[in-house]
Amino acid sequence: MVEQKFKEIQYLDRNESQYGPSPKCFEFLKDVTIDELSWYSRDYARGVKSSLSERIAADFDISEKQVILSYGSEDLLKQIIHYYLDRKERILIPKHAWWYYKKVAYEVGGFNVEYPMYILEKDGLKSYYYDVDKMIEIYNRERPRIVLIASPNNPTGNKIPKEELGRFLDACRGALVMIDEAYWGFGSKDNSYVKPFIDEFPNLVICRTFSKYYALAGLRIGFAFAGKNLEELINYSVRYLGFNRISEKLAEIALDDEQYYSDIMNKMQEDKKYFYDEFRKFDGFEPYKSYANFMLVNMPTEIRKDLDSFLKERNLLIKFLNEEAFKTETRITLGTQEQNRYLMDSIKEFMNNRK
Numbered sequence: 001m002v003e004q005k006f007k008e009i010q011y012l013d014r015n016e017s018q019y020g021p022s023p024k025c026f027e028f029l030k031d032v033t034i035d036e037l038s039w040y041s042r043d044y045a046r047g048v049k050s051s052l053s054e055r056i057a058a059d060f061d062i063s064e065k066q067v068i069l070s071y072g073s074e075d076l077l078k079q080i081i082h083y084y085l086d087r088k089e090r091i092l093i094p095k096h097a098w099w100y101y102k103k104v105a106y107e108v109g110g111f112n113v114e115y116p117m118y119i120l121e122k123d124g125l126k127s128y129y130y131d132v133d134k135m136i137e138i139y140n141r142e143r144p145r146i147v148l149i150a151s152p153n154n155p156t157g158n159k160i161p162k163e164e165l166g167r168f169l170d171a172c173r174g175a176l177v178m179i180d181e182a183y184w185g186f187g188s189k190d191n192s193y194v195k196p197f198i199d200e201f202p203n204l205v206i207c208r209t210f211s212k213y214y215a216l217a218g219l220r221i222g223f224a225f226a227g228k229n230l231e232e233l234i235n236y237s238v239r240y241l242g243f244n245r246i247s248e249k250l251a252e253i254a255l256d257d258e259q260y261y262s263d264i265m266n267k268m269q270e271d272k273k274y275f276y277d278e279f280r281k282f283d284g285f286e287p288y289k290s291y292a293n294f295m296l297v298n299m300p301t302e303i304r305k306d307l308d309s310f311l312k313e314r315n316l317l318i319k320f321l322n323e324e325a326f327k328t329e330t331r332i333t334l335g336t337q338e339q340n341r342y343l344m345d346s347i348k349e350f351m352n353n354r355k
Ligand SMILES: Cc1ncc(COP(=O)(O)O)c(C=O)c1O
Pocket: 014, 015, 071, 072, 073, 074, 075, 098, 150, 153, 154, 180, 182, 208, 209, 210, 211, 217, 220, 221, 222
């Protein structure tokens, strides 16, 4: 029997980092000053939103005016949809995506139109793909006000190649296009397209967060790059009294410690390979290629309930999806190497017990 390794529940169900942020963030917290706690920042008076937006703008060679800061990227999603989607207008969203997208349009009386993805197997591993031709066809038919793409997408883990993205952006210049890149950094750290696309497509907004790659979900900091036509959104999201000074500082410290985060990403890449190989050894299991910090795995329906209970007894929580687009799939958040091996050993034990 696999020994009980963890005394507390291991939450491998919410795509949070199990490694935690750069240790330098904790060092900073020990030295927080009274000013940082009791004073507003003076950044607005300097003509910028914050030192963080300045920093991001410099890193990406984009005007600070076009960088938006927010309370996590959930806040960006809400601000964008609430600001731009009028009653009875449509937003195009992926069918196989984060359930949360499906709810925001209704808050403002709008409608969702869903576009499908397709699945292909390459080198023995299945993956979801964006079907850009189909998306353009649906866009032309439905004429939505907003189009949403998630890359990498949750929970399927796939991303859209930049050439395909460019082709799509070119075809839907009449809509506001939001790209949710909350899971940027885990499978690819390409940033080369950000500036050219923001310059070329004035209705584009690319949203990112410090919650996933930078392991700072509790801070609630998101940011976005907005094209030149989105000035109203930018003005709407500005906060005259500034943002959370401690969070800004922690985010900047995280940006400085790229080595720490790269090491984690490399470990995760190793663990994804390990999961792909191990899951494919079980009958009826199908892992999907992932560019994120989680992995979608299709499993036989009949084992779901028992496996869930078995893992819970071992203090392991993974997400057995049960929604319209995902009835038999499970989403596993990649943990530390220790957690991942313990999870896999536990699943093996469960499967062996069933023989
Ligand atoms: C696809 C996707 N986008 C955005 C978010 C929001 O993250 P945050 O508000 O922490 O930036 C999440 C959170 O899980 C997510 O899965």
